[in-house]
Structures are given as C-alpha cells and as structure tokens.
Amino acid sequence: MAKKLFLLEDDLSLISGLTFAIQKQGYEIDVARTTAEAESLWDKDKYNMAILDVSLPDGSGFDFCRKIRECSKMPIMFLTAADEETDVIMGLDIGADDYITKPFKLAIFLSRINALLRRSDDFNTAPVELISRGISLKLLKGEAYKDGKLIDLTASEYKLLKLFMDNQDLILSSDQILSSLWDCEEKFIDNNSLTVYIRRLRTKIEDDPGNPKKIVTVRGMGYKWSLTN
Structure with missing residues (x-):
C-alpha cells in the first residue's frame, strides 16, 4: 500500500511541481493551502508524513506542527522561505524532523523525504518492550519492571539484563557478555566484575537469588536466560 503524504503549502506553482x-x-x-483546509483534511491515521510551509494566509505551519505532535510521531518536514536561524530552531524544537529552505533542489528534497520515511519504518518496526518470566523492559524509557513494579537498576545492570533477554535460552560465554559491557569510557569490565553484576542483578529480578531460575549458570560454558526452570 502506497505511503500517503500531507502537504500544507499555499504556492500553487510549487504545489504542482511537488x-x-x-x-x-x-x-x-x-x-x-490554508490551516483551515488542513484542519478539515487532517486525519492522523491516514498519513505517513507531513510537509508544512511556515507562512500561510490564515496562520502558521508551526501551529499545525504542534497539533500533529499532540497525537502522532510521524515525520514532519518544514519547507519554507523562512530561513532565519530562530525559525529553524523553533521548527525543530516543536517537533519537526527536518527543515528545508526555499529555493531548494528537488532531488535533495525527495531524498530527504525517503530518508525520513525509512527511519520512521525502522522506528515503528523495532520492538519497544521485551517481556519474559515476569520481567518487562521498556526499551524507549530504559526501564525494567518485575511483576509490574519498577526495578532500580544501574545502567550496566540494565544493559546486562537486556543482553540476556535479547538472547533467551541461548548460552552466552563470559567473553561474549564482557564484550557487550564495555562502558562508554572504554573501561573494560573483567570476570570478577561480571560475577558481581550478575549476583546483584539476580537479587533484583529473582524470587530466590540463591536459587536463580531466570539467569542460570551453565557450568563451564557461561550463563543464559532460561525459559524452562
């Protein structure tokens, strides 16, 4: 099914070409061609992207952008002659994803539309939550819950938990886990630290940390997120 775009623009010659x-x-x-017409046409479930002019006969594209952002995360592009830095900043601050000033090259305009739609597709198909064994990871928020209650995790504990839940029932060696826990300051986490992280994580997610059922040790091989214990 073809993607559908919404164009709010009052220049007839530009409308025809675009x-x-x-x-x-x-x-x-x-x-x-006007904000009034846009209000009557607009349906958030009908469109995949909005392209908005700023200066309109009866209002501003900025106001319509705010309206869209109240109910939709679709890509929004401003296409306008208003090239002052303050206008660009305002457009991006209120939720636009791109801002193209007139005059512009049509090939670049179309390329940026395609890029925004691709990113939107990637965002919409990516999982936003991982759920297993009573544990839920809210990936957009970076939060973890056990039986619906927020768990207080450090960044490294969250990263470790996500690694296990991304690889359910697969044995992960210590080397595989350690390579994924390389922190932002490039300080490598060693085996002793990994043991501590796993022990701490178990105290927060296991019903009986002394007899773990979720993160289990596979002797001589590593650890795994078990679906069967």
Missing part, C-alpha cells in the same frame, strides 16, 4: 514529483516516487499526496 505533487508531480512526489507521485512519481510512488507516494500518494493530499494538499491543503
């Missing part, structure tokens, strides 16, 4: 170019890319497009 509509032709966008449709040639295989996209569908609806056009509004």
